[in-house]
Amino acid sequence: xxxxxxxxxxxSGNSIVAIDSNGNELWRFxxxxxxxxxxTVGPDGRVYFGTDNELSLYAIDPTARAAALAFxxxxxxxxxxxxxxxxxxxxNSDASVVYFVSKDNNLYAVNTADGTERxxxxxxxxxxxxxxxxxxxPTDGTIYVGSDDRRLYAINPDGTEKWHFTTGGEIxxxxxxxxxxxxxxxxxxxxxxxxxNPDGTEKWxxxxxxxVESSAIVDTDxxxxxxxxxxxxxxLNPDGTEEWNFATGADVRSSPALGIDGxxxxxSNNNNFYAVNQxxxxxxxxxxxxxxxxxxxxxDVLDSDDWLNGDPSKGPWAVRLEVDRSTLADxxxxxxxxxxxxQCQDLDCG
Numbered sequence: 349x350x351x352x353x354x355x356x357x358x359x360s361g362n363s364i365v366a367i368d369s370n371g372n373e374l375w376r377f378x379x380x381x382x383x384x385x386x387x388t389v390g391p392d393g394r395v396y397f398g399t400d401n402e403l404s405l406y407a408i409d410p411t412a413r414a415a416a417l418a419f420x421x422x423x424x425x426x427x428x429x430x431x432x433x434x435x436x437x438x439x440n441s442d443a444s445v446v447y448f449v450s451k452d453n454n455l456y457a458v459n460t461a462d463g464t465e466r467x468x469x470x471x472x473x474x475x476x477x478x479x480x481x482x483x484x485x486p487t488d489g490t491i492y493v494g495s496d497d498r499r500l501y502a503i504n505p506d507g508t509e510k511w512h513f514t515t516g517g518e519i520x521x522x523x524x525x526x527x528x529x530x531x532x533x534x535x536x537x538x539x540x541x542x543x544x545n546p547d548g549t550e551k552w553x554x555x556x557x558x559x560v561e562s563s564a565i566v567d568t569d570x571x572x573x574x575x576x577x578x579x580x581x582x583x584l585n586p587d588g589t590e591e592w593n594f595a596t597g598a599d600v601r602s603s604p605a606l607g608i609d610g611x612x613x614x615x616s617n618n619n620n621f622y623a624v625n626q627x628x629x630x631x632x633x634x635x636x637x638x639x640x641x642x643x644x645x646x647x648d649v650l651d652s653d654d655w656l657n658g659d660p661s662k663g664p665w666a667v668r669l670e671v672d673r674s675t676l677a678d679x680x681x682x683x684x685x686x687x688x689x690x691q692c693q694d695l696d697c698g
Contacts, residue, residue, distance in 0.1 A: 398433025575600025
């Protein structure tokens, strides 16, 4: 919750748990179902999340929960569909409507005041194959959502189709909007990141080496951050050119998060969580190696006595130079600078 700092998680199993900024449990709300949905918090603090077995979307009032009042309250409700609700709900600009998708292959619009259905938009795809979460344009209320029928849909606030854009693969990624010009960015299983204009025409496409199931985020300067199943995390310029990439060595299915300091956070299937400083230059391109020709004729890398070779059992050198400057001066008024260099520990420098 951006207003209170409260965290909401399903870490206890079939419950949503509210945790304060000090890590203390405030309350928990149990349901008879798995919870795979990421909660969305409205401006009034109400929490929206979906459930699997119960096939429902819940709206929970944290004030009522903290007071241990019995469910349901006047401003708490659940809306039941015919399929699992395991994606992320989205609110319109005044939080009067919540949008979400169900595995019954419908996009729903539900009134937040009382949990009644406003409309539903059917998406003709295979059963239980709707994996993208909706995104709402705050300027005109258009709802964007991807589908396994390879389409990105633009839906008007009244539930009618505005347009659809077809990619070359199933879409499990969720749309991201450029705050500067309204461009929609979406990943597809055709190994591409697609940029679509607000009128539904193609702006550009960027090819990666694997399916793109990660959902993009867009920085205020228009830089797009997104992961790919080729093991790389990409930063793309607004014109579709690559600014840089960061290799993790395993599928990047998770979606990035951007800190206020500009550091981008991303998880990888190699069991690691990364914090990438997008402003660091030069970048750590650990998979790029110099040949003897690129090193120059004055360096003999074949000489067993050359220190560059090191222990041949440890493979080639991957040179990484890190310079750290101390934040505090020592007694003599000096600031410490430190750096290191070491040999790659794997034969393939993996």
